[in-house]
Amino acid sequence: MRDLKEWRQTLQQQDRPADRPSLTVGMSTCGQAAGGARVMAALEAEVKRLGLQVDISQTSCIGMCYAEPIVEVALPGKPRVFYGDMTPERGGRLVASHVVQGVPVREWALIQLPGNASPYEGIPVMPASPYYGRQVRVVTSRLGLTDPESLAEYIATGGYAALEKCLRQMTPEQVVEEIKTSGLRGRGGAGFPTGLKWGFTRSAPGEKKYVVCNADEGDPGAFMDRSVLEGDPFAVIEGMTIAAYAIGADEGYIYCRAEYPLAIKRLKMAIAAAEAKGLLGSNILGSGFNFELHIKAGAGAFVCGEETALLASIEGRRGMPRVRPPFPAQQGLWGKPTNINNVETYANVPYIIQNGGRWFAAMGTEKSKGTKVFCLTGKVKKTGLIEVPMGITLREIIFDIAGGIQDDRRFKAVQIGGPSGGCLPADKLDLPVDYDSLTRAGAIMGSGGMVVMDENTCMVDVARFFLNFTQVESCGKCTPCREGTKRMLEILTRICAGEGRMEDLDTLEGLARVVKNTALCGLGQTCPNPILSTLQNFRHEYEAHIKDKRCPAHVCQALLVYTIDPEKCTGCGACTRACPAGAISGEKKQPHRIDPALCIKCGSCMEKCKFGAISRL
Amino acid sequence: MIDKDSTNRANIKEAALAEALQRYAGARGALIPLLQEAQEIYGYLPQEVMQTIATALKIPFSKVYGVATFYTQFHLKPRGRNIIRVCQGTACHVRGGARLLEAISAALGVGKNETTPDGLFTLETVACLGSCGLAPVMMVNEETYGRLTPEKIPAILEMYRGEAVIAAG
Numbered sequence: 136m137r138d139l140k141e142w143r144q145t146l147q148q149q150d151r152p153a154d155r156p157s158l159t160v161g162m163s164t165c166g167q168a169a170g171g172a173r174v175m176a177a178l179e180a181e182v183k184r185l186g187l188q189v190d191i192s193q194t195s196c197i198g199m200c201y202a203e204p205i206v207e208v209a210l211p212g213k214p215r216v217f218y219g220d221m222t223p224e225r226g227g228r229l230v231a232s233h234v235v236q237g238v239p240v241r242e243w244a245l246i247q248l249p250g251n252a253s254p255y256e257g258i259p260v261m262p263a264s265p266y267y268g269r270q271v272r273v274v275t276s277r278l279g280l281t282d283p284e285s286l287a288e289y290i291a292t293g294g295y296a297a298l299e300k301c302l303r304q305m306t307p308e309q310v311v312e313e314i315k316t317s318g319l320r321g322r323g324g325a326g327f328p329t330g331l332k333w334g335f336t337r338s339a340p341g342e343k344k345y346v347v348c349n350a351d352e353g354d355p356g357a358f359m360d361r362s363v364l365e366g367d368p369f370a371v372i373e374g375m376t377i378a379a380y381a382i383g384a385d386e387g388y389i390y391c392r393a394e395y396p397l398a399i400k401r402l403k404m405a406i407a408a409a410e411a412k413g414l415l416g417s418n419i420l421g422s423g424f425n426f427e428l429h430i431k432a433g434a435g436a437f438v439c440g441e442e443t444a445l446l447a448s449i450e451g452r453r454g455m456p457r458v459r460p461p462f463p464a465q466q467g468l469w470g471k472p473t474n475i476n477n478v479e480t481y482a483n484v485p486y487i488i489q490n491g492g493r494w495f496a497a498m499g500t501e502k503s504k505g506t507k508v509f510c511l512t513g514k515v516k517k518t519g520l521i522e523v524p525m526g527i528t529l530r531e532i533i534f535d536i537a538g539g540i541q542d543d544r545r546f547k548a549v550q551i552g553g554p555s556g557g558c559l560p561a562d563k564l565d566l567p568v569d570y571d572s573l574t575r576a577g578a579i580m581g582s583g584g585m586v587v588m589d590e591n592t593c594m595v596d597v598a599r600f601f602l603n604f605t606q607v608e609s610c611g612k613c614t615p616c617r618e619g620t621k622r623m624l625e626i627l628t629r630i631c632a633g634e635g636r637m638e639d640l641d642t643l644e645g646l647a648r649v650v651k652n653t654a655l656c657g658l659g660q661t662c663p664n665p666i667l668s669t670l671q672n673f674r675h676e677y678e679a680h681i682k683d684k685r686c687p688a689h690v691c692q693a694l695l696v697y698t699i700d701p702e703k704c705t706g707c708g709a710c711t712r713a714c715p716a717g718a719i720s721g722e723k724k725q726p727h728r729i730d731p732a733l734c735i736k737c738g739s740c741m742e743k744c745k746f747g748a749i750s751r752l
Numbered sequence: 753m754i755d756k757d758s759t760n761r762a763n764i765k766e767a768a769l770a771e772a773l774q775r776y777a778g779a780r781g782a783l784i785p786l787l788q789e790a791q792e793i794y795g796y797l798p799q800e801v802m803q804t805i806a807t808a809l810k811i812p813f814s815k816v817y818g819v820a821t822f823y824t825q826f827h828l829k830p831r832g833r834n835i836i837r838v839c840q841g842t843a844c845h846v847r848g849g850a851r852l853l854e855a856i857s858a859a860l861g862v863g864k865n866e867t868t869p870d871g872l873f874t875l876e877t878v879a880c881l882g883s884c885g886l887a888p889v890m891m892v893n894e895e896t897y898g899r900l901t902p903e904k905i906p907a908i909l910e911m912y913r914g915e916a917v918i919a920a921g
Contacts, residue, residue, distance in 0.1 A: 168883050168898035200885020203898075355841030358882035393788070393825055394881060396894055434784055434823035437879060451783035453822040469780065512843035512884035519885055550842060584884075586842045600845050604879060610822075 139290070139299050139420065146291040156189045156234050158182070159207040161279060163196035163365045164358075164397055169203035170222070177223030178206070181230045189234060195366030197279025198520040199266065200512075202245055205279070208233045215248040216258060217279075248280075266517060269536055271498065273506050274482045275522045278366035283401055286408040289369040295414055297488035298373050301380055302422040305488075310381040311337055314484070316492030318504035323349055323440075323477035324555065324581045325657070326503075326570040332474060335464035336382040339472035344384040346375050347468065349445055349477045350391040350398070353437040354553030355604060357584030359508040360478035362520050364391065364398035367482065368405035372428065374481030376415065377488060379426045382474050386427050390445050393432045402430055437554075437608035441656045442475045444610070455610045456656035477582065479508055499525030503569035507580070513550075513587040514541045523568070530564040533587055544589040548672070552581025554601045554608075555661030557668025558594060577668040579661065593690035594673040595680055598665045599627040605662035616659030619650035623666060631691045635681040644670055689751050695736045696752045701726035703748035710740035710749065768793045769801065773808045783809060783819055787826055796827040832867040832874035834912045836860075836892050841880030843887040848901075852888045853877065855902030859909060872913065 160175040202219025209215040315330030352360040409415035417425045439454040448454035467473020503525040516538035548558040557578035606620040647663035686694040704726040718734040721727030741749040772789045776782035806813040820826040886898025
């Protein structure tokens with residue numbers, strides 16, 4: 136391996152200044168789902184038609200999911216401009232105006248990057264834009280800005296400098312100390328101090344040790360790890376390599392969900408590229424240190440996000456958790472000491488080594504250091520992937536970054552931490568986002584899913600939704616989780632169907648406490664959180680379902696009543712034709728009526744009525 | 753002629769499985785990757801295939817069956833040519849994922865985990881596809897579709913019906 140620094144300098148010199156325009160299309164899973172490939176094809180066709188010399192390439196997710204597909208236009212010596220909501224039809228004007236004439240299309244432009252060139256007028260510069268202003272991009276710093284499949288770009292932007300520093304200047308003990316100094320805590324949910332975990336695995340007796348990356352991101356409503364794997368696979372690999380050096384391992388596994396084919400593809404390419412350049416494999420950077428990395432595709436079991444279940448799955452068994460201790464740091468994969476961290480944790484490591492643990496510890500709060508990546512979804516104006524310093528308030532995230540609630544409806548709750556987390560109401564909006572504050576409020580940091588709900592979301596239905604999920608995913612090994620989730624789901628289903636009894640609420644709460652205190656693993660111990668937090672913060676909604684047989688958010692189908700206002704009904708018959716149950720009758724041009732006994736509450740009539748005569752109560 | 757073709761196809765599949773078994777010979781933790789490859793080859797996991805894998809790995813059939821039935825990715829029954837996976841994640845749920853599933857189910861005339869009589873589509877659900885920013889979403893084979901409404905469904909299904917016609921013709 137030639138000198139990495141020299142190679143980086145050569146790459147940086149080659150890289151700029153670019154002598155011709157470039158078009159870059161966001162092609163992460165979200166970008167593709169929004170139609171990125173069609174936009175890219177249209178741009179290619181347009182460039183070819185005009186005979187232009189333009190580079191067209193792809194990148195990962197810059198985080199503005201709400202504006203996908205996103206296209207970046209860069210002219211030599213000019214700032215890079217990002218356009219949102221692109222369509223194949225818009226490609227022609229974009230190329231004609233920005234690429235050919237050098238005039239950006241301002242009404243489609245989202246942001247421009249700061250740089251040496253003077254900025255275009257009328258387009259927000261990234262750090263000053265409302266969406267990015269409060270963000271601090273560390274783990275996501277390359278996302279959407281570099282080609283994730285290019286090792287050269289990774290190195291040109293400072294990649295592998297941290298590994299080189301470790302191998303040439305630091306002992307493994309010093310690396311562990313640096314991580315301890317940073318105060319980094321596990322980003323997978325529980326928040327265990329990473330440096331401490333590394334220290335345990337390092338000092339565990341045994342020759343053979345492993346490092347494992349938990350990329351089995353199963354929480355519904357979370358895609359941080361997918362975005363990081365798709366957008367910066369080399370950073371995760373570099374972080375794992377540093378961990379291996381620190382704990383004394385020579386082999387590692389990345390356990391990735393099979394539902395993330397693009398992430399797996401990019402990881403495979405990245406591993407092959409790093410191996411080819413001597414950055415992975417034997418005698419890394421001529422240091423004598425060896426590290427072999429494998430990928431295991433998960434097979435679809437949420438419980439495999441639990442570390443002992445994950446190890447069982449890598450070993451080829453049913454992914455069922457076991458009792459700890461012994462912890463994986465003592466006895467992990469095939470009985471050997473094993474260090475397990477999640478994707479975001481490893482991705483933080485190169486930055487900590489490069490800038491020092493103190494730099495990292497200067498961000499965040501006293502007990503939660505650094506930044507956290509969140510997936511902001513649900514009923515907000517701007518859904519997306521954000522990275523914020525720990526300690527920021529929920530209000531800043533939801534109203535300043537995401538621009539508030541869709542259609543300016545009322546905020547009702549934010550669900551944090553997926554099936555293990557809780558729903559926090561409006562009076563918790565000023566809560567700082569850190570591990571301890573969230574846990575005290577009845578939610579958890581979790582892996583970073585943040586689903587915002589408005590007045591049209593029923594909180595009992597949300598609790599039932601999560602219980603349905605955990606009940607299906609319960610592995611069945613321990614009784615509290617296997618039986619408890621089933622009984623709790625039955626009660627919630629009954630309440631949503633309007634057949635609940637007031638004493639159900641006490642039974643539900645009692646059961647939830649038993650499961651929380653007695654289940655074997657994290658899945659069971661945290662699955663009552665959605666119930667407990669909604670019971671605490673939205674008890675009135677439960678009571679409305681039980682006492683008044685009414686769903687205040689108009690979500691629970693069995694409790695809805697559709698009626699026709701005779702004043703507004705013109706007797707056009709559109710509803711009668713739309714009704715699949717034959718529940719609507721009436722003479723032509725006379726007010727119609729709905730037979731509640733036949734009505735299946737599908738809402739088809741309400742959608743078809745042009746006169747607003749049908750209402751849902 | 754048809755018989756000859758199907759025998760050929762069966763031979764090709766058998767050879768691919770034998771090749772995979774050879775590749776994983778002696779490797780630790782080989783069962784799940786092997787089941788994944790076998791399902792890739794056959795489209796599902798026929799009992800004989802699971803038995804072949806058990807014999808090759810020198811483990812009881814019950815263990816192979818136990819693993820195959822534990823993970824949702826594995827299917828013991830044949831599936832359709834196109835797999836539709838409708839996301840039931842939290843973000844999709846609050847943005848109308850349930851109505852989407854109903855619309856697809858109505859358009860295909862089959863319920864969850866069922867295959868259309870012509871063998872073209874299998875309808876499945878998935879806990880989360882991780883494209884929550886574009887909720888509600890679904891996946892058809894390897895392609896993800898976002899910001900869906902029930903109205904957009906017929907046109908998407910039609911694309912795959914069209915492909916089937918081209919393939920058959």
